[in-house]
Amino acid sequence: MPKFARVLPDMSLDKTFDYKIPAGMDLRLGCRVRIPFGRTERTGYVVDLVDKSDFPENRLKAIAVNEGHLIPEKMMQLGQWIADYYCTGMIQSVRNMLPAPVRKDKVKEKTQKLLSFAEGIQPPSLVPELEKKYPPRAAVVKALLGLKEAPQALLMKVANVSASPIKSLLKAGILEEEVRHVERDPFGDEEVIISKPLELTDEQTDAFKLITNEMDEEKPATVVLYGITGSGKTEVYLQAIAEALSRGKQAIVLVPEISLTPQTVHRFRSRFGKQVSVLHSGLSEGERYDQWKLISRGETQIVVGARSALFAPFHNPGIIVVDEEHEPSYKQDSHPRYNARDIAVMRGIMDKCPVVLGSATPSFETMNNANQGKYKMAKLTQRPSTAVVPSIKLVDMRTEAAATGSNQIFSRELIESVKQQLHDRMQTILFLNRRGYSTHLTCEKCQYTSKCGDCSTSHTYHRKSNVLICHLCGDIKEPPTKCPDCGHKDLSFSGLGTEKIERLCRGVFPNARIARMDSDTMTRKDSHKTMLGDFQQGKYDILIGTQMIAKGLHFPRVTLVGVVFADAGLNMADFRAAERTFQLLAQVSGRSGRGDDAGRVLIQTYNPTHPALQCALEGDFDAFYEDEKMGREVMKFPPFSKMVLIHFRGPEEGPLASLASDFSQHLSKACTKDDRLMPAVPSPIEKVRGQYRYQLTIFSDNIRRLVRVLNWLRLNYKAPKEYKIIIDVDPQSLM
Structure with missing residues (x-):
């Protein structure tokens, strides 16, 4: 048996300490323990068991309490791998593995009082006499005969009585009450009909x-x-x-x-x-x-x-x-x-x-x-049974603008298609991956745009609450009645969001039952479940939403999907922009025609010849992959190299730029021919929550060596107190 445990205290120090294992204490990797630490006691996690310590045994303290084996041993090994590869502290990795309520262990168990018949009682024999003298008590006995056991509220409801006859039966010793632990199940109230495996194709x-x-x-x-x-x-x-x-x-x-x-x-x-x-x-x-x-x-x-x-x-x-x-x-x-x-x-x-x-x-x-x-x-490659892949059509909004004389949000074809859906009593999904009402508040005279004071981005206008919101930091302000710069009163709201789509739909389709699903409307617990359940049951004709409605959902009565503005993602300054756009279009298109009826997809775009849209039209991911892959290979972008994005955050731009440059010089000394280090530059969004942002990108053909270097710098390079350096291995976005 090992004599010592290497313990990681649950604190920001992120360092292990050796402790003696008391006789008879069964310890394994992943056990949570209480340890003496200075003049107090701390919680920690056992990360290693060893026979020898680097410190004299008489200087080591003993573990106070073993609170149980919380994390499987292999998971602890996985936690160490995460810490090493993603250049972070082991304690952050361990904390990430445990839900906060489990780690803090301060949640009270839920209990419930259950009523049942006392031992030795013959309930059927009591009914005739009780019906003559105490009908409410008889009703309770008859109800409990069917329920066997029940909480008081349910028993009162089923028997249609007050609490009084129940208390009388308890006092008479006919009923007894027992307190039991109850598991909180987020889906426990749902009725589930057991299904059988389907025949596979x-x-x-x-x-x-x-x-x-x-x-x-x-x-x-x-x-x-x-x-x-x-x-x-x-x-x-x-x-x-x-x-x-x-x-x-x-x-x-x-x-x-x-x-x-x-x-x-x-x-x-x-x-x-x-x-x-x-x-x-x-x-x-x-x-x-x-x-x-x-x-x-x-x-x-x-x-x-x-x-x-x-x-x-x-x-x-x-x-x-x-x-x-x-x-x-x-x-x-x-x-x-x-x-x-x-x-x-x-x-x-x-x-x-x-x-x-x-x-x-x-x-x-x-x-x-x-x-x-x-x-x-x-x-x-095929949908099972009679289901067929939906037909997809690109709607060229340039042609639409030429025909109508102005830029339209809904094409004539989309409007007529939705009207036909309503006539046929089928459902429609309208997709736009941008929430809010308008993305810019602009002065028509001087072109002033309302921007967040703490972030280098525009406010988004939310019409329902009549406020301007920064979606980066949450800053909220009332929209001005005149331009703060020139005093002009002609202010316009430009850009497009799901809230505006909802309002337009209510005007164009006044008799339709319309719902909106985005992060502004899905704020309450179970709101996702409620909204999707209502749409599934046919309580809405049109569902408007962002990417949260694009994936994996199954609505058999949806036979039309309209993509309002397919070009939004293509304009992002990110090498994955086309990939993300194709994936999103393929996913949202897949919500149409999942039942017995054929589905249609209308994709509105001002750029119909873009390869991502052309391949989405054909539903041909392989062709898109081969086309996009060539550019990635030439540029040696992922997956043809590994990428690390290093973020710098700080209150002043000048010192932050110097910090980023200095870190880059330190890193360049450790780079080899396997690495391509880009210059430190301002981030695409230069300021968020009052913090300036710079970033440094490095591509590498030897990620294991690079993360070792970055871990060394993480532990040894000291940035000023007000400034942060964040290492992001395999980033999914350059923003």
Whole structure:
């Protein structure tokens, strides 16, 4: 038995300390412990067990309390890999693995008082006498005969009585009350009808066999499930997971957006019942605490959720599924800045289980890994049964403007198509990946534009609340009645957002039932679930939304999707702009025609000849990939090299520019022929929340060596106190 434990205190120090292990204390990697630290006690995590310490034994203190094994040993190893690769502290990596309620351990257990018949009571024999003398008490007894046990509120409702007869029965010893622990289940109230596995197509069968065969391998491969939208990827997931469960293992299923969780959970619970848990940041603290505890105790075998579900404390996962693996939302934008897709692959290697990366439009990184033979690939090219791929049409808004004499937001064809949908009592989705009403408030005379004082970006106008909002820092102000610069009163609202689309729709389609789904409207707990459920049930004719409605959702009565302005993403200063645009168009197009009726997609654009739009028109990802790949290879952009983006933040621009330049000089000394170091430049958005921003980009063919250098600089390069240096390995955006 090791004599010493290396403990990482839960504090920003990010340094380990050696402690003696008391006799009889069963410690493993991942245990949470209480340790003496200075004059107080701290919580820490065991990261190593050793026979020898670098310090004299008589100087070492003993661990005070072992609070239990919270993190599986392999997960601790994964945490160290995350810290090393993403250039962050180990304590940040460990904290990221535990939901805050579990780490702080301050959540109270939920309890419920349940009423039942006292032992020895024969309820049926009591009914006749009670009906004569005390009818309300008889009603309680008869109700409880059917319920067996129930909380008081439910018993009162079923028996249609007040609390008085229940209290009388308790006092008489006929009923008894017991306090029980209750698990908080975010989807516990939903009615679930158990479904049976569907018959697989030949392509689905081949994909299923490829995945399950990997379960028998000593070193299972990552499998790319490359299938068009509506091709039945989820059914393949379900049957592969069933196979993993039959082998006594568990499953992790990742989805890119919290909004996808309700539909995914419903689909999985209809197949696996209460074996399915949920983990994501949208749950209440109590729900996250209880769901994590259920998983930790082995009482559920499947977890569905966003990024954080990847760290579910399963000890024996048999499969990990990353649905819509191409989505940039899998990349965390705070420390540790990990990509859940890549960490899923690494966890699969450590746990020796296959990882399935599913997508209709795989990321270029995933396609490159498949082409190089690092990943295996299965393709689904057809929709099952009678479903057909929707027809797609590009609407040239230049022609529309010429015909109508002005730039229009809705083309004539889109308006007529929506009207036909309403007549046929079918549903429509209108997509615009920009929230708000207008993106600019501008003076017609001097061209003044309302900008946030703390950020180098324009305010967005929100008409419903009549405010200007900065979407970067949250600054809110009332719109001026005249120009602050020249005093002119002619102020115009330009640009386009989902709120404006909603208002225009209500004018053009006055009898339509219209809903809007974006981050401005989805602010309450369960708002995603409620909105999607209402649309599914046909309570709305038109759903307007941003990217949260573009992915993975299944609405059989949606037969028209309108993309209001397809060009927005193409204008971003990012080498991934075309890739993101194609992926988003493919995903939102896939929401149409998923039932028995044929679907249509209308994509409005001022740039119809762009390769991304032309390939989206044909639904040809392979052609788009080959075209885009050539430019990336020439420029040696990812995936043909690795990229690191180093951010600099500070209150003054001059000193910040000097800091970025000085750091660049230090880094250049460690660069080799494998690296391309770009000059430090102002970020595309130069100021956010009063902080100036610079950035430094480096491309490398040897990322392992580069992250070692960056980790050394992270620990040894000292920036002034008010300034920050943030290292982002494998960034998903240059913004």
